Amino acid sequence: MADAVERLVNLALYLASRNEHVTAEACRSAGLGYPEDQDTVAFLRMFERDKDALRAAGLVLDVRKVGDVEAYGLDASATFTRPVALTPTERATVRAVAAALVADPGFPFAEDLTLALAKLGASGGAGPIAVADLVEESSADQAAVARELAEAVQSRKGVTFGYTNSAGERKCHDVEPYGVFFREGRWYLAGRDRALDDVRTYAVARMEDVTVNAARPRTPDFERPADFDVRDHERLPFQYGPVAVPTVLRFDSNTAWRAARLARGRGTLEELPDGSVQWNVEARDLRRLAAWLIDEGPGISAVAPPQLLDALRSGLGQVIAAHG
Numbered sequence: 001m002a003d004a005v006e007r008l009v010n011l012a013l014y015l016a017s018r019n020e021h022v023t024a025e026a027c028r029s030a031g032l033g034y035p036e037d038q039d040t041v042a043f044l045r046m047f048e049r050d051k052d053a054l055r056a057a058g059l060v061l062d063v064r065k066v067g068d069v070e071a072y073g074l075d076a077s078a079t080f081t082r083p084v085a086l087t088p089t090e091r092a093t094v095r096a097v098a099a100a101l102v103a104d105p106g107f108p109f110a111e112d113l114t115l116a117l118a119k120l121g122a123s124g125g126a127g128p129i130a131v132a133d134l135v136e137e138s139s140a141d142q143a144a145v146a147r148e149l150a151e152a153v154q155s156r157k158g159v160t161f162g163y164t165n166s167a168g169e170r171k172c173h174d175v176e177p178y179g180v181f182f183r184e185g186r187w188y189l190a191g192r193d194r195a196l197d198d199v200r201t202y203a204v205a206r207m208e209d210v211t212v213n214a215a216r217p218r219t220p221d222f223e224r225p226a227d228f229d230v231r232d233h234e235r236l237p238f239q240y241g242p243v244a245v246p247t248v249l250r251f252d253s254n255t256a257w258r259a260a261r262l263a264r265g266r267g268t269l270e271e272l273p274d275g276s277v278q279w280n281v282e283a284r285d286l287r288r289l290a291a292w293l294i295d296e297g298p299g300i301s302a303v304a305p306p307q308l309l310d311a312l313r314s315g316l317g318q319v320i321a322a323h324g
Helices: 004-017 024-028 040-056 088-102 110-122 127-135 139-155 256-263 286-296 306-323
Strands: 061-066 069-074 159-164 170-183 186-193 198-203 207-212 245-251 268-271 277-283 300-304
Touching: 004 024, 004 040, 004 069, 024 040, 024 069, 040 061, 040 139, 061 139, 139 170, 139 186, 139 207, 170 198, 245 256, 245 286, 256 268, 256 277, 277 286, 286 300, 286 306, 300 306
Parallel strands: none
Antiparallel strands: 061 069, 159 170, 159 207, 170 186, 186 198, 245 277, 245 300, 268 277
């Protein structure tokens, strides 16, 4: 019999590969690692535990009725992986192997791997801690709330929470949760705000007193639009807030190759005569943009506005005080 980890991986891959929803019995017969001589009651208990484990790992399962039984599918539009924390030894091993592949002229993904190595270098040592200090957020607290929200997405139950925006204004929100995603150190919820009658995106770190509707737990509170894709509601981490501020950033000539990937279609990129690239992009949280610059640098500098330069200097001072 396959061990529990192998069985869970098999189940996740099987659900992800199916174009239609599948029943528990179909999963049992698919050779995923469930014991062949196991009675039905024991299998169903194991299958329920496996589903809970997948949800705890951040996978969102979509449950539908097929005749008289439930069928399951992986909701790819609402499922995003959580960050992987590497030990210093693991990080060094990954860098050594990756560096050898980058140097191999026959390796077809050298550019992609170079970008990954750059991110790995940026996240080495105190990097993530520095950013967490700058934005005063707890990754552990975010993950716990994100898991609760992901379960609400899966069960289609409404959620309420207090929310403090970047201007310091706190309001209560009643939201139909459509999807949860992770982007560069932060968890986010995308869903329809009932009072505003509009789909909005909220940073989990700014939420308080999150409550999932407990009434009629097996009855959905809403139906998510068929054309909803959580990826359409992703912004850059500094683009959440009430007021948009035009900013100008510059990628030096050695870093210019990263500009298009990091911009992700936001703002405008202009190649300059010296080989550098200027990025004009709106930001709604200059403090968060300063943290982003520290996390993604070196090779990316702030040009305007002056308030961004002030936020960057202040943030660097906090990093030095915390880790110097």
